[in-house]
Amino acid sequence: MTGAEPAPSRGAAVTLARLTKRFGSVLAVDRVSLEVPSGSFVTFLGPSGSGKTTTLNLIAGFIEPDAGEVFFEGRPVSRTPTHRRDLGMVFQNYALFPHMTVFDNVAFPLRMRRPLARRELTAAVASTLALVQLTGLEGRYPRQLSGGQQQRVAMARALVSRPRLLLMDEPLGALDKKLREQMQVEMKAIHRAVGSTFLYVTHDQAEALAMSDVVVVMRDGRVEQVGSPRELYAAPATEFVADFLGNANLLAGRVTARSDETLVVALDGGTVLRVPAGRAAPAPGEGVKLLVRPEDVDVLVDERTDGERNALPGKVGEVIYLGEMTRVVVDTPEGVVVARIAGQRGGDLAPGHAVVVSWPPTAVRLLPRPTAP
Amino acid sequence: MRPARAVQVGLTALILLYLLFPVIVVLAISFSSATYLRFPPPGLSLRWYAKLAASDEWLQAFALTLQVGAVTTLFSTLLGVPAAFGLVRLELRAKALLNGLLLMALITPAVIRALGSYLFFAPLGLVNSVVGLACAHTVSALPYLVINVVASLKGFDLAIERAAVVHGASPLTAIRRITLPIIAPGILVGAIFAFLSSAQELLVSIYLMGTVRKPLAVKMWEGVRVAVDPTIAAASTGVIVMAVLAFATASVLHRRVRRATAWDASLPEAAERSPGRV
Numbered sequence: 001m002t003g004a005e006p007a008p009s010r011g012a013a014v015t016l017a018r019l020t021k022r023f024g025s026v027l028a029v030d031r032v033s034l035e036v037p038s039g040s041f042v043t044f045l046g047p048s049g050s051g052k053t054t055t056l057n058l059i060a061g062f063i064e065p066d067a068g069e070v071f072f073e074g075r076p077v078s079r080t081p082t083h084r085r086d087l088g089m090v091f092q093n094y095a096l097f098p099h100m101t102v103f104d105n106v107a108f109p110l111r112m113r114r115p116l117a118r119r120e121l122t123a124a125v126a127s128t129l130a131l132v133q134l135t136g137l138e139g140r141y142p143r144q145l146s147g148g149q150q151q152r153v154a155m156a157r158a159l160v161s162r163p164r165l166l167l168m169d170e171p172l173g174a175l176d177k178k179l180r181e182q183m184q185v186e187m188k189a190i191h192r193a194v195g196s197t198f199l200y201v202t203h204d205q206a207e208a209l210a211m212s213d214v215v216v217v218m219r220d221g222r223v224e225q226v227g228s229p230r231e232l233y234a235a236p237a238t239e240f241v242a243d244f245l246g247n248a249n250l251l252a253g254r255v256t257a258r259s260d261e262t263l264v265v266a267l268d269g270g271t272v273l274r275v276p277a278g279r280a281a282p283a284p285g286e287g288v289k290l291l292v293r294p295e296d297v298d299v300l301v302d303e304r305t306d307g308e309r310n311a312l313p314g315k316v317g318e319v320i321y322l323g324e325m326t327r328v329v330v331d332t333p334e335g336v337v338v339a340r341i342a343g344q345r346g347g348d349l350a351p352g353h354a355v356v357v358s359w360p361p362t363a364v365r366l367l368p369r370p371t372a373p
Numbered sequence: 374m375r376p377a378r379a380v381q382v383g384l385t386a387l388i389l390l391y392l393l394f395p396v397i398v399v400l401a402i403s404f405s406s407a408t409y410l411r412f413p414p415p416g417l418s419l420r421w422y423a424k425l426a427a428s429d430e431w432l433q434a435f436a437l438t439l440q441v442g443a444v445t446t447l448f449s450t451l452l453g454v455p456a457a458f459g460l461v462r463l464e465l466r467a468k469a470l471l472n473g474l475l476l477m478a479l480i481t482p483a484v485i486r487a488l489g490s491y492l493f494f495a496p497l498g499l500v501n502s503v504v505g506l507a508c509a510h511t512v513s514a515l516p517y518l519v520i521n522v523v524a525s526l527k528g529f530d531l532a533i534e535r536a537a538v539v540h541g542a543s544p545l546t547a548i549r550r551i552t553l554p555i556i557a558p559g560i561l562v563g564a565i566f567a568f569l570s571s572a573q574e575l576l577v578s579i580y581l582m583g584t585v586r587k588p589l590a591v592k593m594w595e596g597v598r599v600a601v602d603p604t605i606a607a608a609s610t611g612v613i614v615m616a617v618l619a620f621a622t623a624s625v626l627h628r629r630v631r632r633a634t635a636w637d638a639s640l641p642e643a644a645e646r647s648p649g650r651v
């Protein structure tokens with residue numbers, strides 16, 4: 001690196017192979033396997049305690065796995081100590097060096113990794129601070145910065161040596177909603193600009209959907225599902241994923257008949273619906289759950305049911321006006337169904353109204369019904 | 374001032390007076406014009422300070438105390454800082470036992486510690502030597518360091534050290550550049566306590582130094598028993614000033630450490646200053 005504008009580095013390809021970590025009786029990470037392509041933006045998403053931080057710490061080398069291995073570019077890294085893994089990392093509380101100025105904080109990785117002449121060092125720090133849109137505060141100490149500014153310093157420090165892999169543990173968690181959304185956009189732009197592989201951790205599903213090429217949904221230390229944001233949202237493999245990514249209406253039932261194209265499902269409340277049979281449709285007798293996203297549900301006041309649509313009668317429970325849309329909660333014989341209706345429709349709905357909720361059968365996703373007792 | 378606040382201020386003042394009363398008495402007597410210990414002093418003079426400055430014995434006692442104190446502080450710091458890291462960072466089964474042993478050094482009666490030190494050190498030829506006495510003092514000074522550094526380390530966010538390591542610093546470099554400067558105030562306070570504990574130690578010093586060379590504490594003890602004149606008060610004032618200076622130095626150093634550890638001069642670019650720093 002010579003000039004002020006370093007060329008984008010090639011991101012590291014990362015492989016996790018049956019990575020396992022146990023803390024006492026808790027299996028924090030349980031046989032996690034994953035392929036992270038070079039230069040991609042991959043997010044670990046999961047509820048608190050699902051093992052996201054532990055996975056990141058295993059990749060960084062702060063802790064050692066009980067079993068399994070981490071590979072960078074196909075090479076195992078268990079023998080490589082953390083400081084030689086060529087990483088950048090943004091911590092949840094930033095972990096800036098409190099006794100150093102912004103300049104020294106950002107210069108730290110360069111000083112450790114490749115001693116540069118003063119001019120080059122200053123230029124590299126300046127260009128990285130420009131990348132995170134934080135110029136002119138080089139002489140300040142972390143305690144003299146706002147939370148958002150500290151976050152940018154932490155980003156700059158992680159990026160400045162152009163590591164091939166960047167680890168981020170809920171880096172936006174401490175920011176307010178507006179700033180968080182702004183940083184999500186900037187983070188994507190930075191990712192494109194530097195070309196490193198980004199491994200990101202969050203428990204905020206909107207954040208995961210907004211930024212990632214690939215989302216890894218974690219639950220109890222295991223990988224629940226891996227896919228692009230669209231795949232996960234449109235085709236969740238389990239109820240957990242469906243529920244965790246966005247709102248989901250889940251209707252429990254049992255398959256009563258199957259033809260080539262249609263599946264007849266008797267819901268637990270007695271309603272019978274016809275839905276398209278997918279490729280791996282369950283056989284008659286099997287339990288299923290029907291997933292319908294709220295944005296696919298329509299609420300009609302009159303009784304007219306179009307034979308093409310799946311429909312359930314019900315009573316309006318609540319009407320929540322949210323500006324660009326309205327959330328309508330409807331009590332049906334099959335349980336609560338939530339609809340999101342766009343624009344200003346729904347203004348004439350009020351709790352207690354008898355309505356019909358309906359959706360096109362093609363909007364239904366079939367999920368396995370856990371065979372729990 | 375509201376009445377509640379007045380009561381608060383009054384109470385605080387009373388407690389401070391109670392705590393500082395011995396110091397005030399000693400300070401006052403050291404400036405006394407009388408030839409015996411009397412409070413309040415009948416008149417003021419500097420004669421006891423003059424006598425102190427003119428006395429080789431007292432000056433040697435001062436010097437010896439400083440030497441032993443410095444070596445004790447050095448030993449306690451070199452042992453105590455790593456010990457504290459071990460106690461906080463390592464998964465030790467014997468942690469409780471180690472903590473107990475450390476505290477034992479604080480609560481063992483001084484006579485027993487003195488006798489034990491003598492019986493242990495005499496065969497090693499460590500009596501009548503500065504290093505020998507410092508070794509013995511280190512036993513009781515060490516806990517002050519360990520306790521202070523352990524407290525600092527427990528309050529230290531490990532993520533900061535990890536941030537250094539993940540960005541290319543070896544574990545030792547990270548501790549040197551990041552952790553130690555941040556917990557420096559805790560180390561300093563511990564070091565000062567260690568020094569003061571050595572400076573006021575009496576029994577171990579008597580056992581290990583005999584009557585040949587006397588550190589201040591021993592000299593003062595003898596002074597009280599043999600010749601009761603305000604020289605002792607002047608010497609005590611010297612000790613008090615030493616303690617106050619020690620704490621003042623610590624706070625100044627602390628501020629300097631904060632500023633200076635921003636970066637050091639071992640790198641080529643550090644010769645010039647960054648534009649952001651004044």
Ligand SMILES: Nc1ncnc2c1ncn2[C@@H]1O[C@H](COP(=O)(O)OP(=O)(O)OP(=O)(O)O)[C@@H](O)[C@H]1O
Pocket residue numbers: 023024026027028046047048049050051052053054055203
């Ligand atoms: N050092 C530790 N000692 C003992 N248990 C631990 C330790 N670190 C994590 N755990 C446990 O391992 C599990 C996974 O923790 P982890 O921190 O990886 O979760 P997470 O997904 O990052 O959660 P969060 O969203 O709350 O940060 C939890 O049950 C946690 O209690």
Ligand SMILES: [Mg+2]
Pocket residue numbers: 052053054169
């Ligand atoms: Mg976490």
